[in-house]
Amino acid sequence: MLGVLGQFRHRRFRRDLSAYVDDMLSERARRRLEAHLDSCEACRQELAELRATVEALGSLPMAEAPRSFTLAAAPIAEARPRPAARRLEFGLRLATATAAFALTVVLIGDFAGLPGGGDEEEEWVRGELYSATQGTPPAPEAASAGTPEPYGVTEMPNISDVPDILEAPGISDVQREESAADETPAADQTAAPPEGTPIETPAAPLPGVTEPRGEEPTVGAVVSEEEPSEKATLEGAEVEEEVGAGAVGAEVEDEAEAGAVENQAVGEEDGGGLSREEVVRWLEIGLGAGVGVLVIVWALARFQRSMGNRP
């Protein structure tokens, strides 16, 4: 046990030898090291070798510059985006990121079946359509949503999306309509207050609700088209700030012993534009692919659910 402790202390003292050579130890650490040196022949030997090494390195002469490096003319300025262009680019990237985040939240919310999700409202709308076209008195909640006749008339194009209901109206539809209306009071309440303007108000949430299948491929296409353009604007934009006065091994101080790891760390941090640019690009590709997959999965789930709900 004492041996292990002694070895641990010995290793710590060895580590301090370099700072000791440069007189960079605190007073206390210096005294402790000197006390250890008195009793440790190996450390004394190592200190002597370390001093010889430092001395040898210091004896290396400085070469004369082979030529003058003065500039004959001011170098051409790098093609950096103008401040306005950079602001615009930042705005676009922020908007894209916000859109991706919002889309993700909506999709996750849809999966989790949170209120405001599509299915219940869809069923409610189907019920509305049915009651409007058949002239059956609607459920009390549905009645508060607006005047039936203009509603039905304005939304006639949507009927093509739900022909099965029109062909086979049944009690189950009405029941579903009632339960759906109960489950989605929020939809009713938003539609209820403007009774004087029955046409526009209920129609507002409908495109997203009644025609999800029509929109799904569009959403996917928008996402997949948006990513490359976003990437294109990114190319080399942010990275070049670090080219010259970038961080040499600044951020990651893992202090790993393995040389390969250290090499890589320096390579990645040393202010070259390339690696950071690539990292950003791959992050964006990953984000785009993730959102794309999420949209496809969401679309398939919606499709399956709507197929399963058919009578």
Place this chain on the structure above:
Amino acid sequence: MVIADEEQLVQSSRKGDLDAFNALVQAYQRQVYNLCLRMLGAAAAEDAAQEAFTTAYRRLDSFRGGNFRAWLLRIASNICCDELRRHRSRPTASLDAALEAGSPADVPSHQAGPEEETLRSELGQHLQQGLATLPAEQRLVIILRDIHGLSYEELTETLHCSLGTVKSRIARGRARMREYLMARRELLPRRFRHKE
């Protein structure tokens, strides 16, 4: 080393005064070239040094004051590390050969006798070869500290890292150099041999 009217020269350079910038180049070109020489070898050092000054001129607006030498050496360090990284991804024989052959063959001797000159030259070659075996960040810090004589404070500015990190990198770099030299102690001058 800080030249007398450095701050004034930097100010004028930022306003586009090329002569003022060239005065700074002349003051620091030897240090920048030697850093590149030890990092990359003779073949690539000249281009790297020139690129460092060109980049520095373009980036003058990002210099926030403080130690101009540290800022300039930082730019040169980044360029060297970029070059080493490029070299790793597309290996070419020239850089390795230049580094491992103890490349600064063009380093002129100070006044010395022939025997001393031979020993000095041999030691220089071993040191250069030893440096070439270090990871880039350790090589960089050893060159800046033990050859260029930067203080620890300047090193934190140049490398943009903490004092603890600087100490740790120097300690590891020196330990490796010591091991490298001790493994070849029979080839080295007497002061390495009689410390056994």
